[in-house]
Amino acid sequence: MPLYECIVTNAIGKKKKIFREAFSDRELIASIEPQLSLVSYRQIQSEAQIIKRKYYNKESIILFTDMISNLLKSGLTIKDSIAICGSISADKQVGFLCADILFGLEKGYPFHKVVGLLPSAFSQLYYSLIRLGEKIGDVSGVFQRMSNYLHTERKIKKKLMNAMIYPSMVLIFAVLGCIGIVLYVLPHMMEIVSAFKVNNDETAVLSMNAFISNIRFSLSLFVLMIISICLLTITRKRNRGILLFTDRLLLKIPRIGGVLKAYQTLEFSFAMEMLIGAGIPMVSALHEAATVVKNQAYADALLQVHTKIQAGDRLSDSVVIHDEFPSYLSTWISIGERTGKVENVFTQIREYYQQDVEQASEMIMTMIEPVITLLVGVVVLVLIIQFVLPIFSLYGKVL
Structure with a gap:
């Protein structure tokens, strides 16, 4: 536009x-x-002329969110809160961030628009919730929610990093060892094999050729895998059909899909609770809530539900036909429709899935370290079979 x-x-x-x-x-x-x-x-x-896009680390965003949340609680406006935050924060990045936001506000931009102009600082979820908060006049509540969300996310990431330190170190040293074999051991082996080739020892030569072919095949496979991952990532961003397909596939993965559904339902129920609590009609709230969830398959299902509601269908009947939603969601909505209090149901759903996501996160963190260790062990074993054993075999043939 x-x-x-x-x-x-x-x-x-x-x-x-x-x-x-x-x-x-x-x-x-x-x-x-x-x-x-x-x-x-x-x-x-371009809008990029209004605000210079910069990089802000996650810790600075969490500190900014905490400070703004506390300042808004005291009754200050968003503009005053940001101005005070920038002046009292000891973190330089928070000061720069507040200056960028104030610059955009002074240029006449609404707050959510300024947030959207800083994608390196604020996620799509952050932007969507701020936009909804401005729409219903409760930005303070959004900042409280985002503060809790960011702290929970940081806690999970720290546990994940701690679980991956030892397996990652083992994998790095294994890869470095293989690189050393290719760059140092292999050239020396070529010299030895060449010397034996003069004496017409073809067995060592054939073994060496097979070894080199295995290395080339392994490297080609590795490079192909990296290229495939990069292409899939780029294609996901540019092709909505691929994005929907992969997001729908993620929701169907055993165990992991259930956790992802719970996570998306938590974001959806929070948005619905906030919107309906502010007096937004159910139909409009559904459309707005679809912009909050990250998984595009889940969001697409919400838009289809929105269309059915506009056509006069019941919310529970529209939700139950979609596999993207957990069964618990349609059950609770159906109960709310029977009691005539669908609006209050989303508070119960949010509380349930908030606890469910926290428990699932703890379980995943407990399981992930042994799983990663096992996977790294398999990778190291493959590297040994592919690189180390052929070396000893060749030495046995030429000595």
């Missing part, structure tokens, strides 16, 4: 510069508030 720089005046004739998105000049003029008078406007090339 084109971006316009507008000069407007208020009721007392004071000029200021604001920015608006519009598909046409007519739409732009219609978007100007009644209390403002449009003096002039021009189309600018």
Whole structure:
């Protein structure tokens, strides 16, 4: 959508510069508030000219979220909270982040739009919840929720990193050992085999050729695997059909799919609880909640439910036909429809899945270290069979 720089005046004739998105000049003029008078406007090339995109580490984002959450609780506006946060924070990145956000706000951007212009700092979930918070007038509640979410995410990531340290070290040393064999041992073996070739010992030569062929095959397979992963990642981002297919496949993986469904349902139920609590109608809330979840297959199913609700179907009947949703979700919604309190059900669903996700995360963290250790052991065994044993076999033939 084109971006316009507008000069407007208020009721007392004071000029200021604001920015608006519009598909046409007519739409732009219609978007100007009644209390403002449009003096002039021009189309600018890109939103990137408004805020310089920078990288912000995760710890700084968590600190920023915690500070803004506490400042908003005290009754300050979002702009004042960000200004104070930038002035009192000892973290330089938090100060830079607050300066970037204030710059965007002063240019006339709504807060959620400024957040969207800093994708290196804020995730899509963060942006979506801020947008919903502004829509219902409860940004403070969103920051409290995001603070809890980010702390939980950091806790899980730290446990995952701790579980992967030992297996990763073993794997790194195994790969380095194989590289040493290829770069140091193999050239010396070539010299030895060449010497025996002069004496017409063809057995060692054939073994050496087989060894080299195995190395080439292994390296080709490894490179092909890396290229395939990179291509799949790029294709997922550019092709919505592939993205839907892979996300739907992830939800069907035993155990892992159940955890992913619970995680997406937690995000969905939180958004619904917040929207319906603010008086947003069920149909509109469903459409808005679909923008919050990360899994596109889950979001697509929510949009299909939204369409069926618009056509007059019951929410529980629309939910139960989709495999993307856990069965617990349709059961609770059905109970809410019978009691006439569907709105209150989403609070129960959120509380249930919040506990379920925490328990599942703990279970996964407990299981992941032995699983990764086992996988690394298998990889090391393959490397030994592929590289080390042929070396000893060749030495036995040439000595």
